[in-house]
Amino acid sequence: MKYPQLVPLRLCKTPIQVHLEAEELNDKGRPRQVLDLDLLCNFQDKAKTIFTAEKKLVQITGSAMFCGDIAPEFASLSGGHVVVFGQERRIIQGMKARNPDGTVNYCRLEVL
Numbered sequence: 001m002k003y004p005q006l007v008p009l010r011l012c013k014t015p016i017q018v019h020l021e022a023e024e025l026n027d028k029g030r031p032r033q034v035l036d037l038d039l040l041c042n043f044q045d046k047a048k049t050i051f052t053a054e055k056k057l058v059q060i061t062g063s064a065m066f067c068g069d070i071a072p073e074f075a076s077l078s079g080g081h082v083v084v085f086g087q088e089r090r091i092i093q094g095m096k097a098r099n100p101d102g103t104v105n106y107c108r109l110e111v112l
Contacts, residue, residue, distance in 0.1 A: 003099040007042055007065045007106040014043040016064055017083040018109070020071055020091075033074065041066050043084055062089065062111045069096060069104035082111055 015038070022033035041064040050057045064082060071077060077094025089111035096104045 003105060005067055007067045009067045011042045012040040012067055014041050016041045019080045020074060021079040022074060023078055035071055039066060064109045066107045070107045077107060
């Protein structure tokens with residue numbers, strides 16, 4: 001059965017550079033797998049104001065969504081960074097949204 005694409009390619013227009021690192025480490029303490037990609041995504045920014053005792057802090061976060069599986073050799077998307085709109089942002093959370101048959105429908109990276 002063919003499942004609908006929840007993040008269609010026609011909506012992915014923002015260029016992004018993705019640097020993914022696997023959770024497993026090699027014998028030297030570095031990530032076992034590293035993947036560098038130049039892709040197009042659907043990117044959405046969010047800003048949140050946090051008030052601390054000393055001052056106000058504005059935290060800008062974002063979400064990059066990709067059609068399909070961007071890293072089939074990675075079991076999960078958990079670490080690395082992205083460069084979008086000329087700014088480097090750290091990946092804080094990754095998700096592979098799966099169809100009922102186990103195939104990946106779309107990927108989402110939450111960045112800070």
